[in-house]
Amino acid sequence: MLLLLSNYMNKKPLILITNDDGITAPGIRALVEAVKEFGEVVIIAPDSPQSAMGHAITINKPLRVDSTDLYGDIMSYHCSGTPVDCVKLAHHQVLDRLPDLVLSGINHGSNAAINVIYSGTMSAAVEAAVEGIPAIGFSLQDYSYHADFSLCVPFIKQIVSKVLSNKMPEGTLLNVNFPKGEIKGLKVCRQAKSKWKEDFDERTDPTGRKYFWLIGNFINMDNGNDTDEAALAENYASIVPTQFDLTAYKSLDTIKSWF
């Protein structure tokens, strides 16, 4: 206990930053700039875009991780794996101590509502939370490479400050989404019931074989005013406390009654 307190008092918080858009994405650079005042920042991010990788990990091929000078004085590494691989490598191979905070993003595109289950950004944060590390995923509702992250910065500072000065509830992380444009404030929400209505664009390759591109439209099926989608629609940033215990406790008794 004394040792921990001593560590805490002597060292700045160690903040690991990752994402799923890759180490050169403007979103992660904006996040680094926004939070570097809060502690010692280390960046370990994929060397190529890993959007929609979900909680994938790399088990059938080797991983590469190499240092970069992309961030000047800030230690940074790029990794050949997924966002979750980055967190595992950071924790077990690169860092000499457990991070005090793991931040993922800022994602170019929404991870609100059902998007959370597809998101590499959020899965990196989930992986940290499984390890017991406070973690936040940040995303902006703008898929553009040249998205303007500047309006998110004061809210990121506020949220990171709160997370560093409070104890994250056990088994919980934060899924933060910012609307495009004006941000009126923060709302703590639940995940909206939603899905994607997919379609596949059918094409023919030069050899005459069919192939398909996934395309889709997001459908919000939730009229509640306490959801992340409702907050974003009113130009508020949404904060959804998120968990990785997937047990449907509300259905336990029903399923038990079947057997």
Added chain:
Amino acid sequence: MLLLLSNYMNKKPLILITNDDGITAPGIRALVEAVKEFGEVVIIAPDSPQSAMGHAITINKPLRVDSTDLYGDIMSYHCSGTPVDCVKLAHHQVLDRLPDLVLSGINHGSNAAINVIYSGTMSAAVEAAVEGIPAIGFSLQDYSYHADFSLCVPFIKQIVSKVLSNKMPEGTLLNVNFPKGEIKGLKVCRQAKSKWKEDFDERTDPTGRKYFWLIGNFINMDNGNDTDEAALAENYASIVPTQFDLTAYKSLDTIKSWF
């Protein structure tokens, strides 16, 4: 309503089967054999192993899907994508109606406890549940290619029969895991608190560059007797009702109090 009833009375249930070990894996063949008596079976599975792909989807490259004759009279397709891609392609491109049931597995290896979040098998079932389709993921605690799935078969029949004759609670699917060897019965459980303690095997390639293989040990941190791990340790099959609403409702008030 009459139309739906008529469809139901005239047609056998349409059962979509997928997995993450690939269309040639013995586990999916065992599942097809176990359930083909319950309805019209269609198989759409990855053309290569996709273990640990989580909820990854393929958005940056095209997908291929082609029919096979691997299952004789049973319609089967192999797909170049992930398990979740298979479900999306099945629903939107291959089938002429929504399946009545989606089954995934039998996975070669456990998807109990925290493994659920890494599992391609379970993510395929989750994807179906997001679409409102009753779904079950089956896994056996034996990673061997030559695992013996025969002891699972009567329990699979029992579970599929119950799911077809009852209404799955909204937003719920089932995560079923079988112990290796004797199966004493079924227990409906919650997901055990657990994690992987990772390590990376550091090696040097022929050109002198370092690379890493992920290795790890599963750690059950949960002493509860109502968990999937507890059931499996006593040689019972575990059934965890599983959800994709990741909102940590129990933490909502705490996080609200921060802002």
